[in-house]
Amino acid sequence: MEDKQNTSVKNASEEAFDVTGFFLECISYWKWFVASVVVLAVAVMFYCFRQTPVYEVTSAVYIQDNKGDNSNILLESLGLSSYKKNIDNEIEVLRSKNQITDVVEALNLYTSYSWNSFLRNVPLYEETPIEAVLDSIDVRSLKASLNIRIKPQNGVFHLEAKTRNVRGDEVEICNTTVETFPYSIPFHKGFIRLRYTGDTIPTVDKTLNISLSNPRSVSKSIAGNLTVAFASKDATILKVVYRTPVIKAGEDFIKTLVDFYNIDAAKQKNQGTEKTQQFIDARLDSISKDLSVVEARVEEYRRHNNLIDISSEAKLYLEQTGFTDEKLAELELQKSLVDYVEKFLSIPQNEYMPIPALGIDDKDLAKLIGEYNKSLQQRERLLHSSSESNPVIVELTRDIQTQRSLVLKGVESIRKGVEIKKRDLSRQDKIIEDKIKNVPQYERELSDIMRQQRIKDNLYVFLLEKREENALAKSMTVPVARIIDDPDSTGEPVSPKKILLLCAAVLLGVLLPAFVIYLRMLLFPVLKDKKMLERLTSIPVLAEISKKPGNKFFVVEK
Structure with a gap:
């Protein structure tokens, strides 16, 4: 019997909330809802009026990518991952x-x-x-x-x-x-x-x-x-x-x-070009001074020894040695360039500086230097918006070190090849000199001086050409980004969102009085009829006693 009573009490407590009664109670306080909605709506409108409207300006920007670039084939053939623009x-x-x-x-x-x-x-x-x-x-x-x-x-x-x-x-x-x-x-x-x-x-x-x-x-x-x-x-x-x-x-x-x-x-892209320009200007200044000295020696030698025309034997010597001299000049130039690259890489301050590209004939080494400079430029740009601990920068730094070692190996290989070719050309040159032992001493000495003049002159002209090429490459820098859709706005503010805030105010204006009425019914329940009493307790109701309204004698008049 006691279990049944407890069960009935539990069921009664679970069914204590009357949705219909709650709805009718809310209707009886409709003025609260109207006042709440009006107050919150006015508050939201006042808030929106005080806020400064914010607009969205949109634009489309095209960024050049290096997908499809074939300049990374050399690194890929060596088993290295080519780093492309991200x-x-x-x-x-x-x-x-x-x-x-x-x-x-x-x-x-x-x-x-x-x-x-x-x-x-x-x-x-x-x-x-x-x-x-x-x-x-x-x-x-x-x-x-x-x-x-x-x-x-x-x-x-x-x-x-x-x-x-x-x-x-x-x-x-x-x-x-x-x-x-x-x-x-x-x-x-x-x-x-x-x-x-x-x-x-x-x-x-x-x-x-x-x-x-x-x-x-x-x-x-x-x-x-x-x-x-x-x-x-x-x-x-x-x-x-x-x-x-x-x-x-x-x-x-x-x-x-x-x-x-x-x-x-x-x-960032022109950093390597600037270094190349500095190197070329320094070399041109030095070679210009050497060329002036050699030309002065030629002039002094001719005047001192009364040499006006070169004999036929000297002309033949010059023709035979001309090709050898040109080759020696080219080899000397290549050796000077690779020596500069090696010296440049040995300086600690140049660890992350681009290597000047000066026209090294070896295509593999030139490609390695080009990829090395691109990686350095990419790393420098990434450091503007991130730190060296970024995984992308760490991986890129590791690739740069690998490329650096490859460049040094390429430099060493080219130097050895140049030395071998120079020895061969020197041996050929000595054979030619043995054939023209009858050339007068003056003519032979003059040809030696003029050979030095030609070497300096060829190197000077070569550097002038490279300086013009470098200046042209610097002036033809193509923009990386360009606007393809001009910045524009719809003219409608995106903040504050008046409609959304007004809807939220109306919803809150309805929920707030309803929540207050619910708490009132939950904390201070009032018995209004027999059905409500039966829901709250299992005790049977025997009778109902009517309450006399006001000072009237009869409870029921009709």
């Missing part, structure tokens, strides 16, 4: 804070302007009536932002400037009245000059706010609003999305960001 890494380079900081400084985005309108600020871009110009201030050294407030009052302007110290306390820099502009505010070992924009004096009828911040902190804020992703799975086209309260500022930012990305890519 577009994922290019995305990180494009949105790196260093790149964004350069754009911020180029567009002066570290200085923001806004009207202090009713309940919110209206941002300005290229339309401010008064601009702030920095004079002898290193903006990157700013520790805290400077906020300037210009308020018109009875034909004059009340000027107020505040910043914060290292402890975070607010510090007043300036608080004065200005009749007209320009006006200078001393700040951070320099001045901030406030002046009118344009040739005519613009109207300033509202409070103007000017904020000056460190470009690095501004770039961090911009990076959070910048999204770069693939437009499709297999394409190298990137979709760039930037959220900003001013559409024109977003369009200028994306265009300038791509320009700086191309400048950085060209700078």
Whole structure:
């Protein structure tokens, strides 16, 4: 009997909540629901009105990839994995804070302007009536932002400037009245000059706010609003999305960001070209001096020994030795080039510097040097947006070390080959000299001097050609990225989302009173009829006693 009673009590407690009764109770308090929905809807509308609208500016950027490049065949034939451009890494380079900081400084985005309108600020871009110009201030050294407030009052302007110290306390820099502009505010070992924009004096009828911040902190804020992703799975086209309260500022930012990305890519690509130019200029200067000395010796020898014309035997000697001399000059040049490469690699400071390409005849070594320089350029660019502990950079560094050892082995092999060829040519040259022992001493000595002149002259002409080729390659740098879809916006703000917030306010306005009514029924239950009492207890109901309403005598009148 006791078990049955406990079971009935348990079932009664499980069925204690009456959905119909709860629904009827909510209907009886319909005014609560209407008031709750109206209050929350008004609050959401007020919130949306105070927020500055944010727009999305989108653009499509094409990034050149080196897929299909046959320059890596040599490394692949040696069993090494060829390192190709990783577009994922290019995305990180494009949105790196260093790149964004350069754009911020180029567009002066570290200085923001806004009207202090009713309940919110209206941002300005290229339309401010008064601009702030920095004079002898290193903006990157700013520790805290400077906020300037210009308020018109009875034909004059009340000027107020505040910043914060290292402890975070607010510090007043300036608080004065200005009749007209320009006006200078001393700040951070320099001045901030406030002046009118344009040739005519613009109207300033509202409070103007000017904020000056460190470009690095501004770039961090911009990076959070910048999204770069693939437009499709297999394409190298990137979709760039930037959220900003001013559409024109977003369009200028994306265009300038791509320009700086191309400048950085060209700078990295031309590093090897710069080193080559320096080497060629140094060698040309040295050879020019040697050539002047040799030509002076020829002139002095002719004048001292009265040599006006070369005898037929000397001409024959020159013709026979001309080919040998040219070959010796070429071999000497190749030896000089490989010696320079070996010396360049032996300097610790050049561990991650590109090897100048100077026209080494050996195609395999030239390809190895080209791949080595490409890997160094890729590693340098990745380090702008990551650290040396990144797995991609670690793997690339290991490949670079392998390529470096291959280059050194190639240099040693070429040097040995050059030495063997030089010995063979010297032996042939000696045979020719033995055949012309009857050449007069003067002519023989003159030909020796002229041989040195030809070697120097050939080397000088060769370096001049290489300098022109190097300058042409430097001037023909193709941009890595180009915009194929100009930055644009739909003109509809993406934040705040008014419809979504209003729907959430209506839903919350319905749920909040319902939850209060539910808690009231749960914590303070009221017995309203016989059925509710039967649900709450297993004790049978014997009778119901009616309650007399008010002061009436009869409970039931009809």
